[in-house]
Amino acid sequence: MKKRRGWLNAAVILVVLGVVLAGCAALQKSEVTDVEGLLTKAGFRKQVADTPGRVAHLNALPQGKFSRHRRHGKVYYVYADATNCRCLYSGDATNYQHYQDLESQQNLGPIQMMRPDIVTGEDWSQAPWGPFN
Numbered sequence: 001m002k003k004r005r006g007w008l009n010a011a012v013i014l015v016v017l018g019v020v021l022a023g024c025a026a027l028q029k030s031e032v033t034d035v036e037g038l039l040t041k042a043g044f045r046k047q048v049a050d051t052p053g054r055v056a057h058l059n060a061l062p063q064g065k066f067s068r069h070r071r072h073g074k075v076y077y078v079y080a081d082a083t084n085c086r087c088l089y090s091g092d093a094t095n096y097q098h099y100q101d102l103e104s105q106q107n108l109g110p111i112q113m114m115r116p117d118i119v120t121g122e123d124w125s126q127a128p129w130g131p132f133n
Contacts, residue, residue: 041102042102044090
């Protein structure tokens with residue numbers, strides 16, 4: 001009888017733990033959807049990693065953060081998401097400012113930017129992504 005009760009307690013704990021983890025995953029997915037919606041509203045262009053070169057490049061980028069890159073002499077802001085949409089969003093300074101305005105209106109926590117004071121030395125002119133504008 002005691003063994004049966006022990007198994008029952010363990011099963012209940014596992015079920016509760018599973019429900020909690022599923023809830024956390026759903027919240028995280030919802031947050032990602034919110035960010036993607038704001039990026040789209042701000043005018044960022046979504047580009048899907050649909051080739052092996054793009055997938056490799058996307059995976060090498062900081063995930064879930066903004067980074068600045070130079071392409072054909074112009075600075076772009078890039079948000080990479082290899083986990084959920086397997087895509088990156090690219091926009092210029094105007095799009096980035098518009099995103100920040102939308103983000104603050106919705107009282108979302110700001111997305112960090114990787115080293116915002118430094119534009120990467122990498123020239124994205126030859127990157128596997130199509131045009132950014």
